[in-house]
Amino acid sequence: MASLLITAHRFPALFGGARWVDSYLDDLLLMPLVLGGLLLAMRIKSGRRSWVVPVPLAVAALVGYAVYFEVFLPRMSPHATGDGLDVVAYAVGLLFFMTFLNRPAGAGDQGDN
Numbered sequence: 001m002a003s004l005l006i007t008a009h010r011f012p013a014l015f016g017g018a019r020w021v022d023s024y025l026d027d028l029l030l031m032p033l034v035l036g037g038l039l040l041a042m043r044i045k046s047g048r049r050s051w052v053v054p055v056p057l058a059v060a061a062l063v064g065y066a067v068y069f070e071v072f073l074p075r076m077s078p079h080a081t082g083d084g085l086d087v088v089a090y091a092v093g094l095l096f097f098m099t100f101l102n103r104p105a106g107a108g109d110q111g112d113n
Helices: 002-010 019-046 055-076 084-101
Strands: none
Touching: 019 055, 019 084, 055 084
């Protein structure tokens, strides 16, 4: 996912110069990247490959990022703007993460407790 984000910013012509890529791709990938990093760190720290991000923690991350980037920051910086569609993109990214990425690594894997 990080490589998709980097590619989209370095080579926008590959995406047809689509405005949504410039405006919403970062927001769409925010939750999978942040929570994916948390998932990896917690699996390494706990030694349990079956560890998954709990739903309340994922929702708290969504609310935290939405409030900070779409409410607080626009009030504090003239360079920031609040956009409700960004929150929708965060939520879609969270739904993707929770559905496809936030799964136990599998029974029988090394380190499973």
